[in-house]
Amino acid sequence: MARYSREQRRRAVELYERYEHSAADVIRELGYPSKGALLMWYREWLEERRTGVPSRRGERYARYTDEQKRAAVDHYLTHGRRLSRTMRRMGYPSHEVLAAWIDELAPGERVTGRGPVADGVRRMAVARLAAGGVTSRQVAAEVGVEASVVRNRVASTAARAGTGGRSSDTRQAGEEE
Structure with a gap:
């Protein structure tokens, strides 16, 4: 309507x-x-x-209080940054509304960019992580993927190679096979 x-x-x-x-x-x-x-x-x-009294028709009805919005955003930020998880736990709202609250109350904190990640980007992220000195979350932010993409790739390549964490995908830049 x-x-x-x-x-x-x-x-x-x-x-x-x-x-x-x-x-x-x-x-x-x-x-x-x-x-x-x-x-x-x-x-x-x-x-x-x-x-002489103006109609209140058309005024937006605030279904959720500011405290409820803040609680939902805080839950999202502290429990894995998953919209579905927050909605299940808190009981509200829709994906779109929760995403808007996150963008409003914690700009830049919402996880976006789901979907396939190019193999070259994955390899670069894994190589950066394997080089040390940074966390998977930092590497993921640098290359524009979720931290789970980096962690899962490191675990899967280490398991395949049986190297205990280092494989050809995780060699430092400039290393030859």
């Missing part, structure tokens, strides 16, 4: 009066609203004029 601003509703009602209560002419000119919505807006406008 489309939402219209107070200004859009006021304009439609003014045209409705100017066009001698012809909803069809208003809708034809503006492209909105439905006849039923226009009649409801007109009744509200008459009531506002009669009482």
Whole structure:
């Protein structure tokens, strides 16, 4: 259902009066609203004029408090940065709403970029991690992948090679086979 601003509703009602209560002419000119919505807006406008009290229709209802939003974002940041996990634990909201809260309250902290990662990028990340001095999270941030991509790649290549953590994929840059 489309939402219209107070200004859009006021304009439609003014045209409705100017066009001698012809909803069809208003809708034809503006492209909105439905006849039923226009009649409801007109009744509200008459009531506002009669009482002097503005209608509260169209004001956004805040379903969640600021404390609930902060709790959800904090859970996300401290429990693995998984939207689904946070939604299951907290019981709210949708992926889109939770992502918007994270972007609002903790800009730059939301994990994005899921999907296949190019093999060359994986190898570069693993080589950087194997060189030492950095964590998988730091390497992942440098190359733009999730930390789990780096950790999983190190574990899988070490297991395949039986090298206890170093394989041809994890050699330092410049090393020859």
